[in-house]
Amino acid sequence: MxxxxxxxTARECELxxxxxxxxxxxxAWQxxxxxxxxxxxxxHCIHEWDINGSFNPISDS
Structure with a gap:
């Protein structure tokens, strides 16, 4: 295993x-x-990306 x-692949600033x-x-990000x-x-925003724990970077292949 x-x-x-x-x-x-996508992100959005919460601010x-x-x-x-x-x-x-x-x-690169576009x-x-x-x-x-x-x-x-x-x-001029210090971006706060929508990281909320729902994205799981680990998967079994």
Whole structure:
């Protein structure tokens, strides 16, 4: 049995609403869009990402 570590693919700031999605081709987080509009949030925000314990990075494979 081997263990696989999963990475999150999306995150949202709880303070300003910035939305980011992981771009595997670039190897970096990119600003997300909702209905074609960029959700950049506040550029001066110290982002508080929506980490609440529901994402489980460990899975059996």
């Amino acid at each position: 081997s263990v696989r570590v999963n990475r999150p 300003c609403g910035r939305l980011e999605r992981w771009d595997g081709d670039l190897g 600003i997300g869009r909702v209905e074609g509009e960029r959700r950049a949030g506040n550029p």
